[in-house]
Amino acid sequence: MTLKLDKVNRGPHLSTLVASSISREIAQGRLMPGDQLPTEQQLAQTFGVSRNVVREAIARLRSEGRIWSQQGRGAFVADQPNATTLTIDYEALQQAAAFQSLFELRGILEVEAAALAAKRRTGDDLMTMKDALVTMRDAPYGSVMWLKTDLEFHKTVAAATGNLYMVQFLTFVSERVRESILASGNQQRSEDLAAVTLGEHQRILDAIEAGDGDKARDAMRAHLHGAANRVGLAGEQSE
Amino acid sequence: MTLKLDKVNRGPHLSTLVASSISREIAQGRLMPGDQLPTEQQLAQTFGVSRNVVREAIARLRSEGRIWSQQGRGAFVADQPNATTLTIDYEALQQAAAFQSLFELRGILEVEAAALAAKRRTGDDLMTMKDALVTMRDAPYGSVMWLKTDLEFHKTVAAATGNLYMVQFLTFVSERVRESILASGNQQRSEDLAAVTLGEHQRILDAIEAGDGDKARDAMRAHLHGAANRVGLAGEQSE
DNA sequence: ACTTACATGGTTATCATACAACACTGGTCT
DNA sequence: AGACCAGTGTTGTATGATAACCATGTAAGT
Incomplete structure (x- = not known):
């Protein structure tokens, strides 16, 4: 059991x-x-x-x-609430509206990060991303290794933007999102989802490798949209 | 002294x-x-x-x-140092690369915030923005009142997205950017700039009022591009 | 041999009280 | 009026005690 x-x-x-x-x-x-x-x-x-x-x-x-x-x-x-640190209250995130807001914020950052990465990525960045996808392909969907590698892929995309704070902000936001998802615990497991998710990642990687910013943006947006559905965040109106 | x-x-x-x-x-x-x-x-x-x-x-x-x-x-x-708070080192921001990264990050957030605001703004939001522009029009360029109102305008745009964390993140990032600009102290003063800046703001407001997300995005992007030049951040390649 | 129950020491979590340092107020004295 | 001063309230710090909890070892029971 x-x-x-x-x-x-x-x-x-x-x-x-x-x-x-x-x-x-x-x-x-x-x-x-x-x-x-x-x-x-x-x-x-x-x-x-x-x-x-x-x-x-x-x-x-x-x-x-x-x-x-x-x-x-x-x-x-204090007059200016947040002086030098930014804090997200864990309890507040339990509420659906807050979670959705944070998810949206992460989406904005990831999508634009993908576009920037397409323009600025180096050969090393591409290598790291490809390695991550290979590792993910061999790991069972939803396993610790899978999640870890997934996180690394996204982190590499953020790093490929060359923006010093993109990684910091994105990992911070993503961590909060991930915590909430784990806490809610309503994730489905399936073989199909693994293939679907991998395909989404692959398209992102292809666009970044091709240096096509708009395509990378779309691919990342599609990926996040799919991820939202997989987690059960259906009520999301994109523009 | x-x-x-x-x-x-x-x-x-x-x-x-x-x-x-x-x-x-x-x-x-x-x-x-x-x-x-x-x-x-x-x-x-x-x-x-x-x-x-x-x-x-x-x-x-x-x-x-x-x-x-x-x-x-x-x-x-703890294993992973940054659990619930995000900190930006003040000293690190003195370096040009770090500052430029943060400026870029702010740009991403502001531009997308403008687009979202165009879709979701309420009547109250529009009122507040208009008030801010009126106040700014009467304040001398670069004065405390001017800066304060400028900040309020942007904050209202962020609030109009309805995203609970947009305000928090954007004010956090903007504050760090503003600090750095004030510290470097290389801002020019001129009557012309006041008119130009006001015009940029007006176009953002118009687009948001019209509910045109793409136009709001462009207007905000233009505004930030202009602001970057005014501050002396010329080397910015947008796609 | 294995498990359970208990005893013991060490650590954090919390409480209660006391004193020192500082800010504010009002009165008194010059 | 201005300076001085005592009194009161608040935060900052110190100290001791108690409860809850973990880890470990030991004895009792199966």
């Missing part, structure tokens, strides 16, 4: 819950930039935890740039 | 120092992925702080995905 246990034992840490709670207050506008947060004592009381836990939560929010605090005065909501 | 003080008043917080210190250990490879950190007691002793401070530092590192901890076992260095 294949037991399916929860992937992550979603942080039982109280400080995480408190931080998410405050974070939500800010996101939903109940705490406006510049506003002063309740005192640590009050927060501890309202949440029913010790002041210590509240402090850990605040330390976290401070590091994320969402709030700032000064000894003797208090803690305040 | 214009005093130029350190941008960030490097948090006097002890927890920040401890977190940075541990973070450095990880970055420099003295703590490898999977390694177990010293116990909180030991860390508190070696750093000469209370265990409470160590815990706040660990809470921060945990939220950054650098380490994970489990009750009864200990704290360990």
Whole structure:
């Protein structure tokens, strides 16, 4: 029997819950930039935890740039929410709308990355992509090796753009998407899908190799559209 | 005298120092992925702080995905460093290649955002954009008010996509770009540029109002191309 | 031999309290 | 009015204690 246990034992840490709670207050506008947060004592009381836990939560929010605090005065909501880091709340992603938004964002980046890659790819890039496809062909659909190689293919496309931040952003977004998909756990397995997916990848590679940006864009768009269906994101209206 | 003080008043917080210190250990490879950190007691002793401070530092590192901890076992260095946050190093952006990459990334997002906004914008969105253009028209080119309104216009376009993360990502990227431009300080001032820039904005707005995605895409692309020239980023080959 | 139950030590998670450092307010004194 | 000063509230830090949990070893039971 294949037991399916929860992937992550979603942080039982109280400080995480408190931080998410405050974070939500800010996101939903109940705490406006510049506003002063309740005192640590009050927060501890309202949440029913010790002041210590509240402090850990605040330390976290401070590091994320969402709030700032000064000894003797208090803690305040930061004017520009995201100072130097960009954070995606895991809990928020459980909601369908958020997931769909993130998926769309990933689509935009991947599609344009494919187009840029077609223009700028080097011989080494092509080699790496081909290797990835070969490895994927031998791996069973949905296996760890398959997923890993799939990720590597896309990462190579991103790297082939020559854009230093494309890889960083795309892996970041893709990771979040992948987590959500795994968490929802509604992926089908089939031999046919393997062939279909491989074909999509192959077309992307062909277009990139040919240096045809528009074709690469279309191929990547088709691939992502197919992936969305495979995951169960049907309600997607493209232009 | 214009005093130029350190941008960030490097948090006097002890927890920040401890977190940075541990973070450095990880970055420099003295703590490898999977390694177990010293116990909180030991860390508190070696750093000469209370265990409470160590815990706040660990809470921060945990939220950054650098380490994970489990009750009864200990704290360990995470395998994949970037779990939930995305960071862009400020120093790295000083290099031209990095800046150009980020500018390109922003372009991709803005252009597609404009196209999506043309399809999905509401009446309120159009109102906000129009207000922004009026305000910008009255503000002197390059003034604080002008920059602020410019930012708001773009943010409204991003919001009009209905994509929950478009605003977040775009403001994040734009902020980094803006910082770099301000730091380099090579922007020209002129009355003509004000009119040109306003015209570009107007064309974007018109396309969005008309619901013409392709036109909005082109208008935004033209605007960014113009902005690149104004900032002195000439070497940009679009397909 | 193998499994189960229990005991023990070590670690994190949380709580509670106390004190120090700092900001703000209001009154007093000059 | 302006300077000084005490008082109060808040964050920052320290300290000790307790609960929950993991890992390991050992004894009891099968």
